[in-house]
Amino acid sequence: MEPDLFTAAAEDRQEKDPSSSPLAVRMRPRTLDEVVGQQHLLKPGSPLRRLVGDGDGGPAGASSVILWGPPGIGKTTLAYVVSKATNKRFVELSAITAGVKEVRAVIDGARRAVGGYGKETVLFLDEIHRFSKAQQDSLLPAVENRWVTLIAATTENPYFSVISPLLSRSLLLTLEPLTDEDLKGLLARALTEERGLGGAVTLPEDAEAHLLRVAGGDARRALTALEAAAGAAIAKKEAEITLQTVEETVDRAAVKYDRDGDQHYDVASALIKSIRGSDVDAALHYLARMIEAGEDPRFIARRLMISASEDIGLADPNALPIAVAAAQAVAMIGFPEAALTLSHATIALALAPKSNAATTAIGAALADVRGGLAGPVPAHLRDGHYKGAAKLGHAQGYVYPHDVPGGIAAQQYAPDAIHGRRYYEPTRYGGEARYADVVEWARTRLKGDERQ
Template sequence: MPEGTLFPEEPSFAPGTPLAERMRPKSLDEVVGQDEVVAVLKGFLARGELPSLVLWGPPGCGKTTIARLLSAHLNAQFVSFSAVLSGVKEAKTVMDEAKRLRQATGRKTVLFVDEVHRFNKAQQDAFLPFLETGDIVLVGATTENPSFELNRALLSRVKVYVLKPLSPEVMEGLLRKALTDRQRGLGSMELSVDARALARIVSLAAGDARVAYTLLELAAELAGPKGVVNPELVERVAQRRLALYDKEGEEHYNLISALHKSIRNSDPDAALYWLARMLEGGADPRFIARRLLRVASEDVGLADPRALEQAAAAALAVEHVGLPECDLALAQAAVYLALAPKSNALYAGYGKAREVVQQKEPYPVPLHLRNPVTPLMARLGYGQGYVYAHDTEEKVAAMECLPEELAGERFYQPSGEGFEQRIRERLADIARRKAKHGGTKNSGS
C-alpha cells in the first residue's frame, strides 16, 4: 500500500457499507476544504513526527478521516476510541497496551478519541502520563471549544487545529465525485441529477459531508438505476431539516449571543432569524424568554419602560401556551425590543453601584433614614433630620440619601433616547426643587 494510503487501490467494501464510508479520502491529498490544517500536518509528517493534537470542528468536516490518515502515514497502530461509548477504564487498557507495543517493537500507537470533551476534566488526566512518555500520540476530536472543555494540563500538551465547515462549493464537488465514481461511489447507477437537487442537498447538509452523502444515497435508492434525482425527491428523503443547533454546546451560546446583539443593534430581521434558528433547532423557549427579559433591562431600559412589559408578557405566554404556539409571542417581544430606543444607562448605573459596594466598605445607613422603632433608637438619633417629602411644597426634601462618604455620587445617568429624555428633564426639575429649599450635594442633572 503506498505511503499515506488508507484503502487499497481496488477497494472492497462489505455489502451495505454507507456511501460516506466508501467515499472517505484515501490520502491526505484527497482531503478537501481543510487546506491550511492539512499543509501543517504534512509538514510534521515530512519530518517523521506527529505531535499529540486536537481537531476542533463541526460534524462531518473530516476529523476522523484526518486522524486515520495520519496514522497510516506514520505506520502506527491506529486505535479509535469514543468517549461517548466508553470510559476512562477502557482508555487506560488501550494505553497500557500501547506502552507494551512501543517497548516491544518501537511502534507508536495513534489513539483517536472522538468526542474527547465528553471526558470530564479530571478524567482527562488519565492521558497525561502516556503523553509524557511518548507511548501514544493522542488525536482528539471535538465539536466543542477546547478552551472550555479540556483541562489546562491536557491543553498544554496538545496542539489545537480548527477545522472549518465544508463550503458549498466543496460539498458540491464531493457529491459530483460520488456520482461519477464507479468503484466507491454511485457511478454505476448512471443517475441523472438535477443541479437544483444537488444545491438542496448541500443546503440541507450545512457543511456536514456525512449528512450530504447520506441524503444523496437515500435519494439514489429511491430513484433506482438510471433514475432521476430532483429537488422533490430530495425533500422526500430529507422530510425536514434539523437546524444546526446544539442545545448544550458552544453553538447554543453563539446563537443566543447573535440574537441578543442583533436586538441591541436594532435589527429586527436578524433578531427573527436567530430566534427561528434556536426555536427550530429545539431550544427551550423559557431560556430565550429569560434572555429577552434581560435584554429589556440591559439594552432598552427606561428608554422604553414598556419593553420589560413586552418581554414579561412573552415569558408568561411561554409558560401558559408552550411551543409551538408561543413562538409568535417571543417573535413579537424580540421585534419590539429591536425597534425600541436603546439605553444602557440602567446597566451602567447598576454596574457602578455594584462596583462601589464590592470595593468599598459597607457604609452605615445615615441616622435620618433609619426608623426609630424603639425609644432607645430615638435617643440614639434614629430618624432625626428626616423630612417627609409629601409634607414639602415641592414634594422633594433637600436631604442626602446616600451615606456621607458617597454624597453627590451619580450612578444612573439617563441618555437622551426615548423616554429617558423625559427622565433627564425630571431629574433636572428635582434638582431645581431641592435647590429651592437649601440645595443638596446630590442635586443636578
C-alpha cells in the first residue's frame, strides 16, 4: 500500500489554511493533553500514556487497544491522537462496511509500508462488535506480529462481543460520557484559539446552555452547532452569538428545562403520571422535552422500568420486560437512536392496563415487618439439611407440594404473627383478572378446603 498522499495533502492544506476545514476537524486534539474528558485514562504513567511513549515506564506491553464506551465521546479521536503521537500512518475501517478482504488489504499494506519506507500503521476499526468470530480471527496475526497497532472501538461489552484471543492481547480502556463541563471547556477553546474562531464572537450563557443541550454529550455535534451559529452571527455583523441565532441555525427551540433543578423533577414526574393516567400523547410530549433537554437516556429508562412495576404490574405482565429491554437497548445504542426505543416503551406502558396491586402489596408487607410483625419461621419450613435438625423438629411434617394433587398442600407458611393476613389484592384489570381467580383458589387450598 502506498503512503496516504490524499490524507497528507489534506493535513498540509489544513496547516496552511485552517479555515478550509470544519471547526470540528480544526479542533481535533493533536496530543493527549488536548483530549476532552477521559481524565481517568490520561493520568501520568497510565497505560494510554505509555502506549504513546509519554511518561515513565516505557511503552505499554499491549500492541492493540479496545476502546469501550457510548457513541460520540471521542473513540476515533483517541485513535487519531495515538497515530500522531507515535508518528504512524492512520487507517480507518468500519466493521459495518468492511470485511476480511479489506482488513487483509490494510494488513498487507502495513507490512509493505514498514519494509518500504519504515512507516508503521495504526488501524482504527470502528464497531468491532459487528465483526463475526471469523472476521475477528483475521486480525490476530497482525496483532500478534505487531504488523499494525490495532485500535478497535465498541459500544457493547467487549467481554461478550470480542473474541477472547484478541481481548487477551489488547489493552481495554473504558471511556466515560462527556460532561457539560468537558464540552464547556472545548467550546471555550474553539471560541478563542486561532485554529478555532480566534475570538471573532462570544457566547453568552443562555446560548451556551442551548448548544450543550443540542450536543447531547457529543463533542463533534457541539462544535458543528457552534460553527453554524458563529457563521450566522458574523454574517449579521454581531459580536455575540445570541440564543435566537443558535435556535435559528440548529433549527431547535430552546427547551425550558434544567437537568439539575426543579424542571428536571417536574417533567420526569409529569411523564410518569401521564403514563399512569394512560394519556399517551402527554407522555410522549414530556418524553420529547426530556430528550430535547439532553436528559440522560438511562435516567428515562430507569423511570420507565419503575413505572412498569409500580403502575402496571400483573395487569400487563409484558410491561416490565418491555421496559427492561428498552433500558438495555438504550445503554447499547445511545442517542439519537435511543429516542425511538424510549418512545416504543413509553407508548406500550401508557396504553397498558393499570394496576398498583404489586406496589400496595409490598408496601403493606414492609409496614408489618417494620412494625415488628415477623415471628419465627414455622418449624416444618426450617432447614433440615444438617445433622441434628430432626431432633430440633426442623423440616419435620413438611408436605412436598409436588406430591399433592393440584400442587398446593394444606399447610401454614407464614409466621404465626401474620398468619391469615392478606397483602396482595389483585384487580380485575387486564391480565391481572386471571391472577385474581388463581390467588383465591390458592388461598382456599392452603386452608385445606378441598371443595374448591
